[in-house]
Amino acid sequence: MANVYAMLRHPKILGKSDKIIWLISYMPVFLSIRLESVVSPLRRLPHSRLHLIKRPLTYYCKCGYKFAASPSEWEMFQDHYEAHVYEACLQRLNANSVVFDVGAHIGYYTIHFAKFVKTVVAIEPSPRNVRLLRKNLVLNGVSNVYVVDAAVSTMPGPVTFYSSYNTTWGSIQVVPPAYSGQLRVPAVRLDDLIKRFGYHSVDLIKIDVEGAEHIVLESLGSYLSPLAVRTFVIEVWNMNKKRVKQLLRRYTTCINLGRGPGCEDILFEA
Helix, strand or coil: CHHHHHHHHCCCCCCHHHHHHHHHHHHHHHHHHHHCCCCHHHHCCCHHHHHCCCCCEEEECCCCCEEEECHHHHHHHCCCCCHHHHHHHHCCCCCCCEEEEECCCCCHHHHHHHCCCCEEEEECCCHHHHHHHHHHHHHCCCCCEEEECCEECCCCEEEEEEEECCCCCEECCCCCCCEEEEEEEEEECHHHHHHHHCCCCEEEEEECCCCCHHHHHHCCHHHCCCCCEEEEEEEEEHHHHHHHHHHCCCCCEEEEEEEECCEEEEEEEC
16 A cells, blocks of 8 residues: 555546546555455456556656656666666667567567667567557657567467566566466567568667566577577576576576566576
């Protein structure tokens, strides 16, 4: 609840009208928190109730960017959101850098990177997220981003994408909490994508794909080399840690940037 009060008081996150809409959309969650020990049906209240208000709200970041996003995503726009990852990435980039953002979601990292580098390729399989990603690029006047609306897999072609009422989730590998259904989405190999854009090397590949990070690495083929990709920043799930480190064994520097529930943010570089 403290986070809720902080959001409502924060002058830079939402306008007054959007704060009211946000609060209305969260009302069933407040009720479930207060009454879950008494009213058993509310214990099973699905995450979809966070999205009674379907239209995206506009959030304003302290850094000056603005984002269209769902009510449940407001925490992304507080100060210092995943600052450890963001700062580690920026320290390794310059105005000539090429970045691939695999699992770009609605463009939080994509837009931050785009202001400092030459080109960002944002890859995102969720149709809902892609719509907001494109909208956020326009909202922030970003023109050096290529959007690829596909999943990354070892085999090109359609794959099953598991979606969630929690819109920060979605995977081709793991059925997420608050599972909301599945759909078929196109998939590409990452090495094919790099060739298609005509790059011989990439400065940074950021990967956040909810348990499918090893699949992304395997799809790099001959590009899985320090000569082709200088730095990886990956959300590594515990179940995939051994496989990821084995795939990236030629990267001699491995820095743990932080830990979340069941995963770690890890930086790999030669």
